[in-house]
Amino acid sequence: MLNIFTVHPYLISLIGAVCQTLRFLARIWLPSEDEAQQIEKRNPFILNVLNQFVNGIGQGLLFLFGVIMFDSALSWILGQWVYTDWRYQLPSVVLGLILGLQFVFDTLLKKPEKLELIFASVLIAGQIYFIHFYSAILENLKDQFTLALVYLSVLAVCYAIFSTVQYIIRNISKTEQKKQKSKNQNQQNDSDISRKTPKYLWNIEEKYNKIFTLKWDIILLIIITIEAMLKLYGTSLFIW
Amino acid sequence: MSSRGKSGEFLSNLRAIILKAFLTILLLTPVTVFMLVSYFDVMNEPDKHRPWVSWYDDPAHQIYIGWETEDESIGTVYLGEDPESLSPEKTESTACKIHHINIEGLNADTLYFYDVRIDDESIGKGQFRTAPTEYTPFSFAMTSDTQQPKITKGHHYRIAKAIENRNYTFLSIVGDHIDSGDDKQHFNNFFKTASIYADTIPFVPVIGNHDERGRMYWFTRYYPNSINKTVIPDFPNGQFYWSFNWSNVHFTNCHFTHGYSREFTDTQMDWLENDLKSAKDMPFRIVSFHCPIVGSGFYGRNENLLNIMLPLLKQYNVSAVISGHEHHWERGLFLNEIHPDNDITYLILGGGGGAFDPGLRPQPETIIATPTPCYTEVAASSNSLTFRTLTLEGNLIDTFFMGVS
Numbered sequence: 001m002l003n004i005f006t007v008h009p010y011l012i013s014l015i016g017a018v019c020q021t022l023r024f025l026a027r028i029w030l031p032s033e034d035e036a037q038q039i040e041k042r043n044p045f046i047l048n049v050l051n052q053f054v055n056g057i058g059q060g061l062l063f064l065f066g067v068i069m070f071d072s073a074l075s076w077i078l079g080q081w082v083y084t085d086w087r088y089q090l091p092s093v094v095l096g097l098i099l100g101l102q103f104v105f106d107t108l109l110k111k112p113e114k115l116e117l118i119f120a121s122v123l124i125a126g127q128i129y130f131i132h133f134y135s136a137i138l139e140n141l142k143d144q145f146t147l148a149l150v151y152l153s154v155l156a157v158c159y160a161i162f163s164t165v166q167y168i169i170r171n172i173s174k175t176e177q178k179k180q181k182s183k184n185q186n187q188q189n190d191s192d193i194s195r196k197t198p199k200y201l202w203n204i205e206e207k208y209n210k211i212f213t214l215k216w217d218i219i220l221l222i223i224i225t226i227e228a229m230l231k232l233y234g235t236s237l238f239i240w
Numbered sequence: 241m242s243s244r245g246k247s248g249e250f251l252s253n254l255r256a257i258i259l260k261a262f263l264t265i266l267l268l269t270p271v272t273v274f275m276l277v278s279y280f281d282v283m284n285e286p287d288k289h290r291p292w293v294s295w296y297d298d299p300a301h302q303i304y305i306g307w308e309t310e311d312e313s314i315g316t317v318y319l320g321e322d323p324e325s326l327s328p329e330k331t332e333s334t335a336c337k338i339h340h341i342n343i344e345g346l347n348a349d350t351l352y353f354y355d356v357r358i359d360d361e362s363i364g365k366g367q368f369r370t371a372p373t374e375y376t377p378f379s380f381a382m383t384s385d386t387q388q389p390k391i392t393k394g395h396h397y398r399i400a401k402a403i404e405n406r407n408y409t410f411l412s413i414v415g416d417h418i419d420s421g422d423d424k425q426h427f428n429n430f431f432k433t434a435s436i437y438a439d440t441i442p443f444v445p446v447i448g449n450h451d452e453r454g455r456m457y458w459f460t461r462y463y464p465n466s467i468n469k470t471v472i473p474d475f476p477n478g479q480f481y482w483s484f485n486w487s488n489v490h491f492t493n494c495h496f497t498h499g500y501s502r503e504f505t506d507t508q509m510d511w512l513e514n515d516l517k518s519a520k521d522m523p524f525r526i527v528s529f530h531c532p533i534v535g536s537g538f539y540g541r542n543e544n545l546l547n548i549m550l551p552l553l554k555q556y557n558v559s560a561v562i563s564g565h566e567h568h569w570e571r572g573l574f575l576n577e578i579h580p581d582n583d584i585t586y587l588i589l590g591g592g593g594g595a596f597d598p599g600l601r602p603q604p605e606t607i608i609a610t611p612t613p614c615y616t617e618v619a620a621s622s623n624s625l626t627f628r629t630l631t632l633e634g635n636l637i638d639t640f641f642m643g644v645s
């Protein structure tokens with residue numbers, strides 16, 4: 001065992017079930033992508049900025065919990081714990097790998113720009129440092145969990161600020177483009193506009209959406225909710 | 241917009257909201273039902289419990305049988321070495337609800353059968369073995385923190401099923417039997433689950449911080465093992481410490497639930513020192529208390545236990561120290577500078593039923609740790625103890641061997 005703090009797979013199923021339920025609640029109550037675009041057009045700019053910030057906090061938390069889940073599953077695979085209780089742990093580990101990756105890609109890594117990728121890397125590095133190494137200097141884990149909540153909130157706010165600033169910059173450039181377009185209605189300026197659209201390092205959105213469909217999400221929700229309930233009875237999907 | 245258009249929009253909005261509300265209810269119902277069913281399951285057991293067995297300090301010749309009835313009643317214990325011919329051993333003198341019949345003058349190393357009867361109607365049968373006076377092989381089980389949080393049933397039930405037919409001489413529960421010591425419903429739930437094994441496996445109770453809530457009132461009503469200990473302001477019902485010998489092992493059970501300074505009373509510390517002194521010729525000495533000296537979970541390193549208890553354990557050459565409190569299982573080692581041939585193994589047995597620690601940070605003394613449902617069995621031979629920690633499906637998590645030092 002390495003003498004560092006590691007989140008245990010036991011927690012994955014509980015965090016995963018809560019996150020997946022909240023994702024579905026958001027899906028039910030928040031407007032769809034098309035509706036959101038309509039609302040964005042109707043709303044004043046400041047309200048859209050505020051909306052982006054609140055959304056950013058939710059997205060940030062999902063990203064951060066995704067990292068925790070993936071990191072915990074990986075720690076188990078790398079042998080931080082014993083393997084002989086695999087029937088209890090393995091379902092959480094598998095779900096941690098799948099959901100952890102999905103949360104991280106869903107929020108930031110489906111089609112990242114260079115700046116976004118740098119930001120994601122900094123967030124992940126900060127979180128890994130806090131989970132595994134910062135905890136070593138704390139007296140007891142009770143302090144750590146209080147601090148972890150503060151730390152997670154700060155990182156989520158950072159995420160929200162980052163996405164809000166990006167939203168503002170994109171909007172300003174869009175407005176400039178519109179102004180320019182109205183000044184010079186010719187082919188040359190059209191190509192200028194295309195140059196100013198975001199440059200993604202990769203774009204797997206289409207493929208991603210084909211794999212991680214609504215059906216997939218519902219199946220994962222059912223599996224992880226059952227696993228979380230079984231965990232609270234000291235059992236798991238692999239124990240029958 | 242015409243009024244028909246407006247009402248059409250209103251209706252479609254209303255339909256959308258009703259659909260969303262329906263989907264929300266659909267989404268949240270399974271978890272809510274799960275929690276409610278667990279809650280009512282945990283909190284609605286009757287005040288009626290089948291017999292359990294434990295003892296004070298001489299299990300070779302004395303045991304007590306406890307049980308609980310909903311109404312005040314007078315019970316009789318029938319006892320014998322042949323289950324087919326039990327004879328009346330003792331009848332209570334006054335009617336009560338929580339009963340204990342103390343039986344003395346038993347033969348050592350003997351298997352006894354009992355039947356508890358009220359108005360000649362059996363309310364529970366069982367068996368127990370008295371301790372041997374010579375070194376005889378035996379095996380016992382240990383776990384801790386069987387407490388059930390109200391919103392789930394926990395897994396004490398699964399521990400009970402796993403040990404049910406294992407013929408352990410006794411089960412030591414190192415604290416936190418229940419979640420709220422001041423709420424009788426929690427004890428009802430505990431004894432209902434424990435009745436799966438309590439007819440064949442006696443209890444060796446150690447007090448935990450959750451057990452002592454409500455000034456230890458209910459805990460000491462069910463387990464009078466530590467009666468007549470000095471009453472002091474911090475502990476108006478006394479402290480729960482007691483010890484006994486079984487074959488070649490001396491068991492010392494102390495009252496350190498948080499490791500707070502107020503728990504290190506002169507009375508307990510004097511008793512402990514005398515107890516360890518008197519057990520110095522025993523091949524093995526196992527000391528149990530709820531709060532671990534060090535642990536990888538929530539509580540980390542306890543300075544009081546490190547500074548006061550650990551030197552004492554080293555001085556009196558204790559073989560192993562057993563704790564709970566942190567909700568994971570852990571084994572580690574304290575180097576013993578006073579007796580270098582006998583480093584002290586510590587175990588944390590928090591895999592007994594409660595919700596687990598969400599993560600661990602191993603201490604320098606930690607050898608192995610994991611939050612998983614498990615219990616530990618110990619096989620004692622004349623010159624060794626073999627510890628085996630098992631998952632509830634029977635997979636071996638860890639094993640280690642201890643010879644006489």
Ligand SMILES: [Fe+2]
Nearest residue numbers: 385416565594
């Ligand atoms: Fe506990």
Ligand SMILES: [Fe+2]
Nearest residue numbers: 416448449565
């Ligand atoms: Fe405790």
